[in-house]
Amino acid sequence: MNHNLFVALRAAFPHDLTATAVETDNGLHYSWQDLERASAMLANLLSDLDLPPRSRVAVQVEKSVEAMLLYLATLRAGHVFLPLNTAYQSAEVAYFVGNAEPAVVVCTGKNFGWVSKIAFQAGTRHVFTLNDDRTGSLLERAAHHSDQHTPAHCGPDDLAAILYTSGTTGRSKGAMLTHDNLFSNARMLKDYWGWVPGDVLIHALPIFHVHGLFVALHGALLNGSPMLWHAKFDPKRVIADMARASVFMGVPTLYVRMLAEPTLTRAAVARMRLFIAGSAPLLIETFKDWQTRTGHTILERYGMSETAMLTSNPYAADARYGGQSERRGATVGFPLPGVSLRVQDDAGHTLGVDEVGGIQVKGPNVFKAYWRMPEKTAEEFTADGFFKTGDVGAVDARGYVRIVGRSKDLIISGGYNVYPAEVESFINEMPGVAESALVGVPHPDFGEVGVAVVIAKPGTHVAPDAVVAALKASLANFKVPKQCFVVAELPRNTMGKVQKNLLRDQYKALFVPA
Ligand code: MCA
Numbered sequence: 342m343n344h345n346l347f348v349a350l351r352a353a354f355p356h357d358l359t360a361t362a363v364e365t366d367n368g369l370h371y372s373w374q375d376l377e378r379a380s381a382m383l384a385n386l387l388s389d390l391d392l393p394p395r396s397r398v399a400v401q402v403e404k405s406v407e408a409m410l411l412y413l414a415t416l417r418a419g420h421v422f423l424p425l426n427t428a429y430q431s432a433e434v435a436y437f438v439g440n441a442e443p444a445v446v447v448c449t450g451k452n453f454g455w456v457s458k459i460a461f462q463a464g465t466r467h468v469f470t471l472n473d474d475r476t477g478s479l480l481e482r483a484a485h486h487s488d489q490h491t492p493a494h495c496g497p498d499d500l501a502a503i504l505y506t507s508g509t510t511g512r513s514k515g516a517m518l519t520h521d522n523l524f525s526n527a528r529m530l531k532d533y534w535g536w537v538p539g540d541v542l543i544h545a546l547p548i549f550h551v552h553g554l555f556v557a558l559h560g561a562l563l564n565g566s567p568m569l570w571h572a573k574f575d576p577k578r579v580i581a582d583m584a585r586a587s588v589f590m591g592v593p594t595l596y597v598r599m600l601a602e603p604t605l606t607r608a609a610v611a612r613m614r615l616f617i618a619g620s621a622p623l624l625i626e627t628f629k630d631w632q633t634r635t636g637h638t639i640l641e642r643y644g645m646s647e648t649a650m651l652t653s654n655p656y657a658a659d660a661r662y663g664g665q666s667e668r669r670g671a672t673v674g675f676p677l678p679g680v681s682l683r684v685q686d687d688a689g690h691t692l693g694v695d696e697v698g699g700i701q702v703k704g705p706n707v708f709k710a711y712w713r714m715p716e717k718t719a720e721e722f723t724a725d726g727f728f729k730t731g732d733v734g735a736v737d738a739r740g741y742v743r744i745v746g747r748s749k750d751l752i753i754s755g756g757y758n759v760y761p762a763e764v765e766s767f768i769n770e771m772p773g774v775a776e777s778a779l780v781g782v783p784h785p786d787f788g789e790v791g792v793a794v795v796i797a798k799p800g801t802h803v804a805p806d807a808v809v810a811a812l813k814a815s816l817a818n819f820k821v822p823k824q825c826f827v828v829a830e831l832p833r834n835t836m837g838k839v840q841k842n843l844l845r846d847q848y849k850a851l852f853v854p855a
């Protein structure tokens with residue numbers, strides 16, 4: 342049997358291949374046949390490069406249907422997809438490319454100069470361009486290839502994608518996801534979320550992270566469902582599309598922004614079946630406001646790059662949990678079928694009902710290893726094979742999982758991860774800076790944002806605006822602190838360690854009322 346994920350996705354295409362599979366926000370229609378043929382042409386282009394099996398294909402391009410086709414083609418050709426956030430700048434891209442050593446890099450035409458330089462220096466032989474207006478060398482080259490392609494043979498444990506994430510500590514690590522990790526999760530979610538014939542998905546998330554690339558995309562494809570494709574999230578346009586859609590997935594910020602629109606009414610969502618949220622905590626206020634305004638109860642679920650989806654509130658009665666079907670705000674629901682979840686204390690004892698500790702998981706969806714980091718991999722798994730998520734939470738008497746915090750030093754801003762250590766190391770390199778600390782504080786739009794607190798070296802002056810400006814020049818924009826303070830000293834414990842909890846407390850009312 343061929344475990345290539347593309348084979349399973351292709352098998353779910355509807356009988357009528359001429360029907361619309363994707364309609365874009367600028368009026369383009371792609372049929373299922375278009376997906377089939379165009380991904381074949383791209384797969385043939387990759388196959389003709391004569392790359393070793395499981396070569397990495399690193400992709401940093403704007404969202405487009407062609408970018409999605411490149412993902413399908415990479416699976417189809419038996420290579421490994423490595424998506425990169427378009428906000429990453431040269432230092433960030435250089436790290437990922439140097440670490441993953443991709444055989445192929447695909448970037449936008451406007452970035453070709455600097456990206457190709459990084460790629461060639463890392464030994465990559467093939468650099469193509471792909472723009473969001475269907476231009477670029479990738480499509481020009483693919484146009485010369487056949488639109489018939491037999492998917493490469495893959496075993497269940499063959500690598501399908503690498504997603505860079507910082508896990509609990511240190512430099513970014515590539516989570517290695519296999520064809521079976523992705524397929525098992527997608528197939529289970531199809532059942533758990535009750536996908537039905539006739540469903541239409543509004544796809545408004547970026548496609549370089551798990552949420553948009555796997556959860557949303559696989560969900561629609563595996564159900565043979567058309568997608569209304571939004572290149573960028575625009576609350577007005579998404580609400581307008583709800584009249585002809587049934588499923589929406591988004592990070593909490595998207596729900597907050599839609600709630601600010603007067604067009605969000607019960608009538609506007611009358612055709613919708615399901616609203617799903619995740620990637621960051623959904624505030625109970627947002628959950629309740631959505632219920633009041635639309636009559637729909639958002640289904641919150643929880644996952645990670647290393648594991649895809651782990652828990653979910655029920656869509657329908659869950660027989661494993663006494664038939665409970667309530668979607669409870671401020672919880673992430675039950676462990677998904679096939680996922681074992683436990684909460685342990687630091688000493689490795691499994692905790693009971695409502696006791697707070699580290700969340701650990703096991704299941705067919707859990708990644709195999711971090712790319713070329715065996716020690717890091719070993720650190721993040723327990724002796725009996727559970728993955729330590731770095732999230733802190735508890736399970737209540739009814740079986741609902743609640744996330745109350747994180748043991749990892751991580752800020753989640755608008756659904757994007759910001760690692761304080763990375764930002765601090767950039768700030769600490771700046772002239773005149775003695776030390777810095779980045780903390781996450783509540784924000785009405787992004788949920789949480791970074792605030793930098795900096796100490797200057799004796800006798801020097803550091804301007805907060807200059808710190809922010811320098812960071813903007815070198816880091817992805819979502820990592821740049823929304824405010825910077827230069828102070829005389831940082832609060833420390835008796836060991837001399839900066840007490841970030843005190844800083845978070847001090848600045849918690851910067852963007853929201855105390
Ligand atoms: C943009 N900015 C941000 C963010 N996005 N700052 C902090 N956090 C962000 N997420 C910056 C911009 O660069 C700009 O800065 C300023 O904030 C305002 O930008 P705005 O125009 O409002 O932003 P936008 O372009 O509308 O983007 C906001 C967004 C976007 C639509 C919420 O961030 C987004 O698509 N987030 C979704 C992320 C996602 O898909 N995550 C899933 C990860 P300046 O003015 O200085 O330039 S997958 C995952 O976590 C797991 C596995 C899971 O469970 O799903």
Ligand code: AMP
Pocket residue numbers: 506507508551618619620621622623641642643644645646647673730731732744747753758
């Ligand atoms: P990533 O490393 O981008 O895969 O982000 C995974 C992290 O996002 C998890 O470890 C959680 O901290 C967080 N996360 C995802 N979904 C939720 C959720 N529904 N509630 C709270 N945190 C979440």
